[in-house]
Amino acid sequence: MVAADFNIPDPAVETALSAVKDPEVPVLSIFDLGVVREVEVRDKHVAIKLTPTYSGCPAMDTIAMDIRTELAAIGYTCQIEMVLSPAWSTDWISEEGCRKLEEYGIASPLSAEMDKRVLLDGERLLPCPQCKSTNTKMISQFGSTACKALFRCEDCLETFDYFKCLK
Amino acid sequence: MSSNLFEYLLILGDNSMILAHRLSELCGHGPSLETDIALTNTSLDLYGQVRNYFQYAAEIAPEQPGASEDSIAFLRRERQYRNCILLEQPNVDFAHVIVRQFLFDAFQNLQLEALLQSSDSQIAAIAEKSLKESRYHLRFSSEWLKRLGDGTETSHQKTQTALDYLYPFVHEFFDETEIEEIAAKEGYGAKLADLKPGFESILKEGIESATLKIPDSKPRFAQGKLGIHTEQMGYILAELQFMQRAYPNLQW
Secondary structure (H helix, E strand, O other): OOHHHHOOOOHHHHHHHHOOEEOOEEEEEHHHHOOEEEEEEEOOEEEEEEOOOOOOOOHHHHHHHHHHHHHHHOOOEEEEEEOOOOOOOHHHOOHHHHHHHHHHOEEOOOOHHHHHHHHOOOOOOOOOOOOOOOOEEEEEOOOOOOOEEEEEEOOOOOEEEEEOOOO | OHHHHHHHHHHHHHHHHHHHHHHHOOOOOOOOHHHHHHHHHHHHHHHHHHHHHHHHHHHHOOOOOOOOHHHHHHOOOHHHOOOOHHHHOOOOOHHHHHHHHHHHHHHHHHHHHHHOOOOOHHHHHHHHHHHHHHHHHHHHHHHHHHHHHOOOHHHHHHHHHHHHHHHHHHHHHHOOOHHHHHHHHHOOOOOHHHHHHHHHHHHHHHHHHOOOOOOOOOOOOOEHHHOEOOOHHHHHHHHHHHHHHHOOOOOO
């Protein structure tokens, strides 16, 4: 879902929330990342429901703190509730989000079937975000964070992170 | 009822927490950078699950006003921890780390699958979230089990030694305590006996494809879920609890 889907009545709130980024991938807003489930504005108070990406993701605490800070700056208080079910999936990353990931140098999630083929069978299918070659090789199933794997492009020789498919 | 639910959440949470602690000891000490990162990421996933269980437990804590996820995690006495003793066993070497992980992942996958049907919607939601991660952990540990078991003569030998040592602990997973019996009967817990056939088949497949042998040793006497732990537990708690004991109510 993108920010507009939430029909947030006050544009200042939408702008403030869009300014909250994933601290691990600072080009993605919380809307791009797909962790926002509900936004309710009443007077000067915002009630937000968020879904964590991974259970132990330390970014969630930072995101909650950043939301409070951004909203306080425009004179709003807020209440944040973490909702576990339905569980977050990489399908919830917006198209815009995937494009921003690629531009930032992180390969965006493949389909579940393709994901399995690159991570488990070592097939060379994942396009390098730098040169687009699919002559890429997995180095490690886990990368800089739990949600990413580490790959190397055998053509341009760059290493890059791949945002793993989570369903 | 609330009190049994509380204790049941401790059984679920403590398994994840004690293993997460063991894995966190490997931070900066993994055999290679990639496995170091993988194991600490797994630790982080498990700690995340623990937070979910303990936040919920704190909400429903019987006669414990002011209980929090932190007080539950850090301020209990050894006898009040309910993890299976397999999970407190030391890292020893990479083979022990992988075998312990594989045995737990196999059990946890099945347990979480069963908990999706829990009559308690919060437990079902935590299970749904955790299962995605647990499946990933099982993939990782099965692959390494295969690579080590079917690797060199030395890696095969070390992995078989680890399996011989750790396998007798797995029976405790299925030793049903009264808490688990009530949980299953009331519909919010998993019936352990139902998980056993699936567990045995994951083990058989994983261990055989790694060219290893399932030991035909006797089950080890284990009552971790009743709070009776091995000598390892004292060392774990000394480190785990130090900050909160030395500086009560410390905030990170």
